[in-house]
Structure formats: structure tokens, C-alpha cells
Amino acid sequence: MAMRLKSSFRWLGLALLVICVLPTVVFYTWGPPFNGGTTGTTQQGSLRAGQNAGLLGHFGSWKRTQELGSQGTRNFATCEPRTDIAFIKTHKTGGTTVMQILHRFGYLHNSSFLIPHHNINDLYPYGLLYPQLYLRPIQHGHGILTYHTVYNRPAIVKHLSENSTFFTILREPLSHLKSTFSYYRLSRLMDDYESAEMEAMIKFLEDPGRYDTKFNTQNPGRPISFTRNPMALELGFPVQKLRNITGNPSSEDIKDFLETISGELDLVMILEYFEESLVLLRRLMCWDLQDILYLKYNSYEYGNVTVPPVLMDRHKQWDTVDYALYDHFNKTLWGKIQKEGNDFREELHHFRDIEHKVRTHCFSPKDQLPTTVERSPWNAQFLIDSEFCTWLKASHMCYWTLLRDRSLKFHMSTDERKTSPLKQKPRSFLVKLSKKLRVSSGIHAPPFCVLCGEVQRYCSDHEYVSHLYQEGHISSSLSSSNRLELQGWHGGNPLPPA
Ligand SMILES: *[C@@H]1O[C@H](CO)[C@@H](O)[C@H](O)[C@H]1NC(C)=O
Numbered sequence: 001m002a003m004r005l006k007s008s009f010r011w012l013g014l015a016l017l018v019i020c021v022l023p024t025v026v027f028y029t030w031g032p033p034f035n036g037g038t039t040g041t042t043q044q045g046s047l048r049a050g051q052n053a054g055l056l057g058h059f060g061s062w063k064r065t066q067e068l069g070s071q072g073t074r075n076f077a078t079c080e081p082r083t084d085i086a087f088i089k090t091h092k093t094g095g096t097t098v099m100q101i102l103h104r105f106g107y108l109h110n111s112s113f114l115i116p117h118h119n120i121n122d123l124y125p126y127g128l129l130y131p132q133l134y135l136r137p138i139q140h141g142h143g144i145l146t147y148h149t150v151y152n153r154p155a156i157v158k159h160l161s162e163n164s165t166f167f168t169i170l171r172e173p174l175s176h177l178k179s180t181f182s183y184y185r186l187s188r189l190m191d192d193y194e195s196a197e198m199e200a201m202i203k204f205l206e207d208p209g210r211y212d213t214k215f216n217t218q219n220p221g222r223p224i225s226f227t228r229n230p231m232a233l234e235l236g237f238p239v240q241k242l243r244n245i246t247g248n249p250s251s252e253d254i255k256d257f258l259e260t261i262s263g264e265l266d267l268v269m270i271l272e273y274f275e276e277s278l279v280l281l282r283r284l285m286c287w288d289l290q291d292i293l294y295l296k297y298n299s300y301e302y303g304n305v306t307v308p309p310v311l312m313d314r315h316k317q318w319d320t321v322d323y324a325l326y327d328h329f330n331k332t333l334w335g336k337i338q339k340e341g342n343d344f345r346e347e348l349h350h351f352r353d354i355e356h357k358v359r360t361h362c363f364s365p366k367d368q369l370p371t372t373v374e375r376s377p378w379n380a381q382f383l384i385d386s387e388f389c390t391w392l393k394a395s396h397m398c399y400w401t402l403l404r405d406r407s408l409k410f411h412m413s414t415d416e417r418k419t420s421p422l423k424q425k426p427r428s429f430l431v432k433l434s435k436k437l438r439v440s441s442g443i444h445a446p447p448f449c450v451l452c453g454e455v456q457r458y459c460s461d462h463e464y465v466s467h468l469y470q471e472g473h474i475s476s477s478l479s480s481s482n483r484l485e486l487q488g489w490h491g492g493n494p495l496p497p498a
């Protein structure tokens with residue numbers, strides 16, 4: 001009797017497993033289309049967040065919808081888009097906005113990112129030297145580096161192709177100092193002085209050497225130098241040459257440094273000329289104009305302050321390598337623009353028009369009908385719709401999480417395949433996961449995600465569902481008329497049109 005009871009429990013258990021788990025597995029493995037009205041109930045059940053939602057309109061609209069004919073400029077029509085990228089992200093220079101462009105480009109192209117595993121700042125300053133800090137590639141090698149790290153070319157080309165496009169971005173040094181004071185609230189560290197940040201900065205400039213030593217806390221995620229040549233240090237200027245508080249490196253040292261990185265970097269963008277820099281980047285990369293559309297991230301207001309000339313001179317003295325760096329690359333930038341010829345201005349105007357159009361559209365009330373951007377010498381025709389705006393707005397924390405999740409899922413399935421060659425990917429690992437779970441508990445659970453908690457924390461449901469579409473877990477059939485409202489936390493504050 002006891003035996004019989006036990007065995008019927010076993011049958012019951014098995015039946016439950018079949019009812020609850022199998023649909024998920026089947027659904028994942030073969031990815032049946034999610035056809036609006038004809039969607040099966042089980043699938044709808046496991047897609048909790050997507051209930052009642054014509055979540056997503058026309059996916060794939062980000063892709064070029066039309067190739068260019070003879071009208072195309074030399075760049076866009078004839079070259080091969082570049083996909084191997086080493087972006088040296090410097091602090092307080094607009095780097096997060098550039099990172100967003102690379103996140104989006106690489107995410108939509110399934111690129112392999114050299115990506116820190118546990119903390120987005122783990123590659124900084126010298127994390128590239130510690131393999132346990134980053135994830136293994138999902139292709140033959142890594143394609144894109146965009147996270148903070150101190151420029152170290154040999155360490156980078158160990159992971160990325162030597163032929164990668166290397167670039168960075170700089171900011172006018174006094175403006176950089178203002179931004180640093182304001183963002184890190186350095187006034188708090190000037191313990192004999194409590195005031196608004198800009199006033200504290202003036203005080204600082206009266207005696208930089210005295211205050212700077214108080215700033216150099218070794219907190220992870222903080223720049224290795226707040227005020228003294230921070231950009232040069234992040235581009236690899238030797239730390240030991242800046243140890244002398246009263247003296248500056250020799251002009252020989254500075255010249256050597258500038259020569260070296262001029263030879264190694266394909267482009268140095270300048271925040272003060274951000275759009276010009278982006279147009280140069282597009283041409284260099286042979287990308288489409290839609291690839292460089294952006295929203296400002298991590299942009300903050302701070303008070304207006306007039307720095308007296310004598311303090312400006314003191315700053316130039318204190319921050320001398322950064323001033324030399326900036327002047328040099330500002331000249332280089334304008335030299336490059338000169339060489340681009342007349343259609344550079346035209347492209348810039350066109351870019352600004354499209355940006356305005358895109359921002360207006362993406363910040364309008366929902367249920368806007370998609371807008372078409374006609375083709376030009378610099379872009380194929382494309383559609384601005386809900387998905388386009390989603391990937392334009394997604395926060396860097398969300399991208400970082402989705403990219404890691406994608407990578408971890410990839411490795412789980414390939415590791416499984418290696419250890420048990422008879423089993424097929426991705427089924428076996430999914431079955432295992434599902435067994436652990438016993439029942440499907442919605443999309444924030446395996447097999448849909450690995451870092452499910454983080455996905456929930458950093459991405460809105462709308463972004464995540466869009467991601468599941470990108471990954472081929474669900475299809476794009478649901479109508480665009482009834483989108484899931486954008487919600488959830490958007491780190492980094494994308495800015496609406498001015
Ligand atoms: C990226 O990967 C997804 C899922 O495997 C696939 O559906 C999509 O076509 C890929 N996209 C590109 C641009 O290769």
C-alpha cells in the first residue's frame with residue numbers, strides 16, 4: 001500500500017513536471033511564434049510581463065532597410081563597417097554617452113564584449129591583468145572594449161584584434177575639473193571648507209597641492225587622479241612621472257607621450273565638439289548614421305562660476321599634461337575635419353536634423369506611429385519606432401546586464417556540450433535548469449535568464465521583453481498598438497530634447 005502511494009506520488013510528480021516544465025522547454029527550444037491572438041495559454045502564462053501587451057512592434061527596424069546606390073559617399077557605399085573596437089573610456093568626459101553608442105551597436109550585432117563580470121568598474125584601473133574579473137569571449141575573440149580601464153595597449157591586444165579601432169574622448173581641462181568637483185562632491189573632502197562645489201573649486205585652485213592629497217582615496221570605481229592630469233593618466237602617462245607635487249614632467253616626457261598615443265589612437269574625440277567627433281567616428285568606422293545617434297547620459301548641471309585668470313594659470317600649471325593633451329588633440333580633430341572636405345558640414349547638419357527628429361519621437365507620448373527617415377548619402381532608410389527608442393534609451397547598467405546574461409547563457413550551453421557530447425545544446429542545459437526550478441516562474445527565471453535578479457533590477461520589463469525577442473525567445477508578432485509602458489529604473493538619466 002505504502003509502495004503504491006509512493007509510486008502514484010511519483011507519477012503525479014512526473015505529470016506535474018511534464019505539464020509545467022515541458023512547455024517552457026519546448027517553447028524555448030523551438031521558439032514557436034508568439035502570434036497575438038493565437039498564442040497558447042501556457043506560453044502566455046510564462047510570459048507574465050507580456051500579458052495584454054502588444055509589446056513590440058516591428059522588430060529589426062534598426063537594421064538598414066535599404067542599401068545605397070551610387071549616391072552613397074565614398075565611405076558609406078564602398079567600405080566595410082568596422083566592428084572591432086577599443087574605446088578608452090576616460091572619466092568625466094562624456095564617455096558614458098559614447099559607451100551607450102557602442103553598447104547598442106555591439107548588442108544589436110551580437111558582438112563579444114570584453115566585459116567585467118561582477119562590477120561594471122572592475123577593469124579599472126588595471127583589471128585587464130586579472131582574468132577572473134572578466135567573462136570569456138562568445139566568439140573567436142573579443143570584439144569590443146568600452147568599460148573603464150587604464151590604457152595599456154599590450155594588455156588590450158591580448159584580447160582584441162590588433163586591427164581594432166582605438167579611440168577615446170577628452171574634455172577641456174577646466175570644464176573637466178568643474179565636472180569632477182560637482183560629480184564627486186570634492187568639497188566634502190576639503191575638511192576645512194564647506195561650501196558649494198564651485199566655490200570649493202576656487203578655493204582648491206588657490207592651493208591645489210594642499211587639497212589634492214586628500215582626494216586620492218583608493219576607492220574602487222573612482223579615478224586614479226581627480227584633479228592632476230587625470231586624462232593623461234588614464235591614457236597611460238606613467239604614474240611615477242607625476243609623483244612630484246611641486247614639479248611637472250619635462251616637456252620631453254610630454255612630447256614623447258603625445259607622439260606615442262597619436263600614433264596608436266585612430267581618433268580622439270573632443271567633448272566640446274561632440275557631434276563633429278561622432279561624424280568623424282562614423283566615417284572612420286564606416287557605420288550608418290543611425291549607429292551614432294545618442295542621448296546624453298550621466299550629464300549633470302553645476303553652478304556657473306567665473307575663474308579669475310590667475311587661478312586659471314595655476315590650473316594650467318597644476319594640470320599641465322592634460323592641457324597639452326587637450327590642445328594637441330583639439331588641433332588634430334580640426335585638422336581631420338579640414339581634410340574631410342565640404343560634405344562634412346552637410347553631414348553634420350543632416351545628423352543634427354535627424355537627432356532632433358529622433359529625440360522628439362522617442363520622448364513623445366506613446367502610441368506615436370513610427371516615423372521613416374529617408375535615405376541620404378550617410379544613412380540607409382530607417383524607421384524610428386518603439387524598438388528603436390527602446391535601444392536608444394536603455395541604460396548602461398541594463399546593457400551591461402543583458403550582455404553578461406547573454407555571455408553566461410552561451411557558456412552554459414557550450415560547456416554542457418563539451419562535457420556531454422551526446423546531448424544537444426541548448427536542450428539539455430535547459431532541462432537541467434528547468435528541473436532545478438521545477439516549474440516555470442515567468443520570464444525572470446531560467447531558461448530565459450541567468451542573472452535574473454539583476455535583469456529585474458536594471459532593466460525595465462519592456463527592455464527585457466525586447467531583449468527576449470532579440471535573442472530569438474519570442475517572435476515579433478504582437479501588435480504595436482498596445483505596448484507595455486516603459487517602466488523601471490533607468491540609470492544614467494537619458495535627457496529629453498532641450
Ligand atoms: C544575433 O543573435 C540572434 C540570436 O541568436 C539572432 O537571431 C540574430 O539574427 C543575430 N543578429 C545578428 C546581427 O547577427
Ligand SMILES: *[C@@H]1O[C@H](CO)[C@@H](O)[C@H](O)[C@H]1NC(C)=O
Pocket residue numbers: 161162163
Ligand atoms: C590586420 O589587418 C591587416 C591588413 O588589413 C591584415 O593583413 C591582418 O591579417 C589583420 N590582422 C588581424 C589579426 O586581423
Ligand SMILES: *[C@@H]1O[C@H](CO)[C@@H](O)[C@H](O)[C@H]1NC(C)=O
Pocket residue numbers: 244245246247248
Ligand atoms: C620636484 O620639482 C621641483 C620643481 O621643478 C624640483 O625643484 C624638485 O627637485 C623636484 N623634486 C624631485 C624629487 O624630483
Ligand SMILES: *[C@@H]1O[C@H](CO)[C@@H](O)[C@H](O)[C@H]1NC(C)=O
Pocket residue numbers: 304305306
Ligand atoms: C555663466 O556666466 C557667464 C558670465 O557671467 C555668462 O556669460 C554665461 O551665459 C553663464 N552661463 C550660464 C549657463 O548661465
Ligand SMILES: *[C@@H]1O[C@H](CO)[C@@H](O)[C@H](O)[C@H]1NC(C)=O
Pocket residue numbers: 172272330331334
Ligand atoms: C579647439 O580648436 C579650435 C580650432 O583650432 C579652436 O577654434 C578652439 O578654440 C579650440 N577649442 C578649445 C576649447 O580650446
